[in-house]
Amino acid sequence: MTTEQDPFRESSGAYVLDALDPAERLAFEAHLHECEECTAEVLSLRRVSSALPYGVPEVDPPASLRDRVLAAAAETRKPSSVVPFDRHRSEPSQAQPLKARPTMWAGWIAAAAGIVVAVGVGMYAAQLSTRLDDTQQRLTDAVNRLQDAEQRLQAATRETTTVRASLALLTAPDLADLRLAGQAPAPNARARAFLSRSRGLLFAATNLPAIPNDRTYQVWFLTPGAPVSAGLLRPDAQGNATVAFDFAASVPNPTGIAVSLEPEGGVPAPTGAIYLVTQ
Amino acid sequence: MMWILLAVASSARTTADDQAALERMARGDQAGLAEMYDRHGRLVYSLALRIVRDRGDAEDVTQDVFVQAWRQASRFDTTRGNVAAWLLTMARSRAIDLIRRRRVRPQPGADDMVMETKDASPAPDVQFEWVQRAEVIQEAMGALPLVQRLAIELAFFEGLTQAEIAEQLEVPLGTVKTRIRQGLLKLRDRLAGAGATS
Numbered sequence: 001m002t003t004e005q006d007p008f009r010e011s012s013g014a015y016v017l018d019a020l021d022p023a024e025r026l027a028f029e030a031h032l033h034e035c036e037e038c039t040a041e042v043l044s045l046r047r048v049s050s051a052l053p054y055g056v057p058e059v060d061p062p063a064s065l066r067d068r069v070l071a072a073a074a075e076t077r078k079p080s081s082v083v084p085f086d087r088h089r090s091e092p093s094q095a096q097p098l099k100a101r102p103t104m105w106a107g108w109i110a111a112a113a114g115i116v117v118a119v120g121v122g123m124y125a126a127q128l129s130t131r132l133d134d135t136q137q138r139l140t141d142a143v144n145r146l147q148d149a150e151q152r153l154q155a156a157t158r159e160t161t162t163v164r165a166s167l168a169l170l171t172a173p174d175l176a177d178l179r180l181a182g183q184a185p186a187p188n189a190r191a192r193a194f195l196s197r198s199r200g201l202l203f204a205a206t207n208l209p210a211i212p213n214d215r216t217y218q219v220w221f222l223t224p225g226a227p228v229s230a231g232l233l234r235p236d237a238q239g240n241a242t243v244a245f246d247f248a249a250s251v252p253n254p255t256g257i258a259v260s261l262e263p264e265g266g267v268p269a270p271t272g273a274i275y276l277v278t279q
Numbered sequence: 280m281m282w283i284l285l286a287v288a289s290s291a292r293t294t295a296d297d298q299a300a301l302e303r304m305a306r307g308d309q310a311g312l313a314e315m316y317d318r319h320g321r322l323v324y325s326l327a328l329r330i331v332r333d334r335g336d337a338e339d340v341t342q343d344v345f346v347q348a349w350r351q352a353s354r355f356d357t358t359r360g361n362v363a364a365w366l367l368t369m370a371r372s373r374a375i376d377l378i379r380r381r382r383v384r385p386q387p388g389a390d391d392m393v394m395e396t397k398d399a400s401p402a403p404d405v406q407f408e409w410v411q412r413a414e415v416i417q418e419a420m421g422a423l424p425l426v427q428r429l430a431i432e433l434a435f436f437e438g439l440t441q442a443e444i445a446e447q448l449e450v451p452l453g454t455v456k457t458r459i460r461q462g463l464l465k466l467r468d469r470l471a472g473a474g475a476t477s
Binding site: 013045057068074166 | 320329334345349381416424438442457458460
């Protein structure tokens with residue numbers, strides 16, 4: 001295995017799922033031209049990614065969709081029957097020049113009418129402009145509200161993804177279900193840890209107290225030797241957090257799980273107060 | 280393992296059927312499109328729905344995919360990939376464009392940047408799907424470590440970049456790369472293991 005020696009190799013999966021940022025994607029593609037191993041890996045992973053859609057729960061589209069599709073296709077194949085849209089613009093102006101009737105009075109009347117019209121148009125324009133401002137404001141408000149809603153929807157969507165993925169863990173044959181109790185700094189805190197050697201750790205905590213910005217909660221595997229960090233935990237405003245952690249093969253079978261308060265970014269070995277520990 | 284043989288056989292036949300349908304589409308014969316829709320419409324719609332999570336949007340995506348296939352039928356090279364993979368690639372790409380557009384705050388001129396629509400070129404050089412059985416894929420996904428599965432799902436179905444996933448899961452970028460790759464490699468081995476017996 002030369003995998004570890006090629007720093008590009010690590011990006012193959014993200015490349016296949018279109019998850020690289022554009023600059024990195026270009027660099028990776030350039031690398032593919034000169035690395036057969038990466039190319040072979042990408043091809044094999046493409047086969048995997050192309051199979052992913054087949055795992056999606058199948059849902060019947062509405063029967064009407066078939067007709068819609070066929071109608072839309074029929075529409076596109078038609079030879080262009082679109083009206084040239086600048087025909088309006090090229091039409092000569094309807095307005096006749098005023099001097100077509102050279103009578104003096106007529107001129108004055110026309111001028112007066114012009115003023116009336118101009119004033120009228122001016123007022124109308126001002127009114128329109130106010131209404132436009134108003135409409136624009138309302139539109140901005142609506143867009144903002146929509147964006148808020150969509151952001152909430154996105155957050156919910158990601159949560160759904162986590163939950164959906166978590167369900168698989170909960171059915172793992174080697175699942176251990178651990179309960180954690182709050183300690184002195186947080187007597188009301190509670191947590192459950194779902195642990196599977198093959199599928200990882202799902203950790204759900206409630207009632208964790210708010211902490212300063214320069215601190216973080218850190219989750220630990222308690223082992224016969226030194227505790228091993230599982231990762232960091234960032235509760236929401238209500239003190240709840242649900243996080244999935246890796247359960248590396250190198251971690252010995254844990255005897256329990258604990259959560260401590262540590263400096264921001266986490267530490268290699270626990271230093272702070274223990275907030276939660278398995279019962 | 281009989282069913283795997285069946286799955287492989289039926290997917291090979293589907294490809295031949297698809298090719299015939301595609302040729303009819305290329306000649307402007309709507310019956311070819313209808314046939315194509317009847318065979319793949321459900322899967323295209325299901326994938327779109329999984330990504331956009333809105334029936335109306337999923338219908339729009341499905342319509343766009345088949346209209347595009349109709350327009351480009353004559354240019355699709357069946358020796359380079361299978362039709363179903365092509366349709367699904369288009370569906371995913373359009374669905375993700377749609378949710379990314381939802382996600383990004385509209386800014387003047389920003390549209391062109393985020394909207395960089397992926398080329399709908401015939402993708403994966405997959406001659407046939409060696410596994411098209413939902414339960415096989417679902418089972419393989421289910422057996423993945425949770426963190427790997429999450430990273431893959433966020434990239435594939437939510438259209439997040441690795442940087443966004445890192446932010447979302449609060450782990451370093453390198454960890455996200457590794458999780459995606461390790462997860463896909465595991466899926467590959469599992470699926471190949473299933474297919475290898477045929």
